Amino acid sequence: MKKESPICDSCLNENCFIKKHLHLEQMKNYIIKKNSFVCKKSQQFIIEGAPIQGLYFVYKGKVKTVKTGINGREQIVRLTTVGDIVGFRGFGTSNRCLIGASALEDTTLCNFTNEDMLEILRNVPEFTFDLMLFYAEELNKSENNIRKIAQMNVRERVIDTLLYIHRKFGQSNGIIDVDLSRRDIADFAGTTEEQVIRVISSLKKELFIKTVGKKIGLLNIEKMRLEIIEHK
DNA sequence: TCATTAACTGTCG
DNA sequence: CGACAGTTAATGA
Numbered sequence: 270m271k272k273e274s275p276i277c278d279s280c281l282n283e284n285c286f287i288k289k290h291l292h293l294e295q296m297k298n299y300i301i302k303k304n305s306f307v308c309k310k311s312q313q314f315i316i317e318g319a320p321i322q323g324l325y326f327v328y329k330g331k332v333k334t335v336k337t338g339i340n341g342r343e344q345i346v347r348l349t350t351v352g353d354i355v356g357f358r359g360f361g362t363s364n365r366c367l368i369g370a371s372a373l374e375d376t377t378l379c380n381f382t383n384e385d386m387l388e389i390l391r392n393v394p395e396f397t398f399d400l401m402l403f404y405a406e407e408l409n410k411s412e413n414n415i416r417k418i419a420q421m422n423v424r425e426r427v428i429d430t431l432l433y434i435h436r437k438f439g440q441s442n443g444i445i446d447v448d449l450s451r452r453d454i455a456d457f458a459g460t461t462e463e464q465v466i467r468v469i470s471s472l473k474k475e476l477f478i479k480t481v482g483k484k485i486g487l488l489n490i491e492k493m494r495l496e497i498i499e500h501k
Numbered sequence: 502t503c504a505t506t507a508a509c510t511g512t513c514g
Numbered sequence: 515c516g517a518c519a520g521t522t523a524a525t526g527a
Contacts, residue, residue: 466509
């Protein structure tokens, strides 16, 4: 963990919550107190059950957020990338982290302490208001997710997951540029690695997707959407 | 070269 | 559909 933090003023992440409110005078006092560090690929930087360390903003890289399930199985709760917030649940209400988070590639994170965050929430109403809207939207998303996992079959869940990953990370050269193993996809779709592999190979035969090594490219997004759409 | 890991396949309950 | 066993290919110590 090194001290040399990216400067918010010259940061290019326009969708970062901090960056968005940088024009407010009060924010200037807080951004100088943030602490940034690089998290190496596959390293965990939030441990479930550990004391809360504040809020993290992704400056560069990709992160998976995870909850440990019934029989020790991981459930990927969300995937995050540049400009996203990690660890925003339960701060203020709980002393312990409710989720774990690890880097999918070398990732730079900006960290604000709990105390600083609470102070920002109390003193910068514009920020608090926007965060409130953000929470509402996130709640809606996770409610949608509950329904998906409960009501869709495995094939549909895998397709849905692939579409989500595509929406989130985009595609370059026809390939989604993210290092997710089949197990990760399974943990996200709420199924097992083997099932994911089977769905992926049949999707490949149907020319809906292609694979290059472990990476995946979507070839027919429309048809994939059509299979899901009846369940929305 | 050997050991480890991940993708994949087959089969059973 | 999930669990388990087993094969194959890539990677790296």
